[in-house]
Structure formats: structure tokens, C-alpha cells
Amino acid sequence: MNDARPPRQATRRLAATKRIALIAHDGKKSELMEWATRWQKTLSGHTLLGTGTTAGRLTRELGLEVEGLMSGPLGGDQQIGARIAEQRLDLLIFFWDPFAPQPHDPDVKALLRLAALWNVPVACNAASADFLLSSPLLDEEYLLTMPDAEAWAEARRPA
């Protein structure tokens, strides 16, 4: 088994205004809308993005400014994963549906893996999202620990 890991940690400073991704599978979209209605004022103070259909509903129904990426089954999860790998995302709120297999399940798994890898806070349901948004850290700068990509590359360079 290859269990190579980044040998060191690095840090990244999250600004007081967070970049928050919002995603919900179809079976969880009404729950996300209900949750986002409760947190509308807080959310509007941050930079929001989301997968296509979710973002469209948040904008249309709640008037939130949300950057809409591709719809999930067409690559939206991968785009959000890329934001994580580029260190351009601070929080992930992803109401994934535990009852419905998705055609793009590998993309969903990949996104959740990158969030775990890069130490991005994730909420997968309304209660965890309540805890995340009510944290005093939401509106403060925060030093996040993450893998040191330079040290990883260095450790893998042939001698």
C-alpha cells in the first residue's frame, strides 16, 4: 500500500469575509432553501458560489448573489473541487442526499475528499450548517492548517 503523505503542514489565512460554496442534491434542495432563508442575512455578507441549479434557485428565490458554476452532473462538483485545490474556497455547505445514488457519485466523492484533504470546513446537513454559520470564526480571520504542497513535491523529487 502506498501511504505517502505530505511531510509537513502549511497555513493559509482565511479572510473575515468567507468564500462559501452551497450545493444540494435534488432531494435536499428544499431543505437547503429553507436553511438558507433562515441564514439569508448572514450569507449575504459573504462571497457565495454554487453548482448551477442550486445557485440559480438561491438567486431567484432568495435574491442572494451566488456565482453559478456548472450543474453538478455536468461537472460542477469538480469545479468546486478545483477551487479547493487552488485554495480559493473557505467553507463548503453540501446537502448531499443519503437516499439517492447520483450519476456523478465519483465527482461527489472527489469533492468531499479534497475538502477533507485541504481542511476545508464542511457541513452536510442543516444542523452542521447551523453550527458552522453561528461560529464566531465566520466573521474573523482564521489561520487554517493544510498540507504543504511544496514539501510534498520536494519529498517526491528523485534524488
Ligand SMILES: O=C(CO)COP(=O)(O)O
Ligand atoms: O448534483 C449536485 C451536486 O453533486 C448539485 O448540482 P445542481 O445544483 O446543479 O443540482
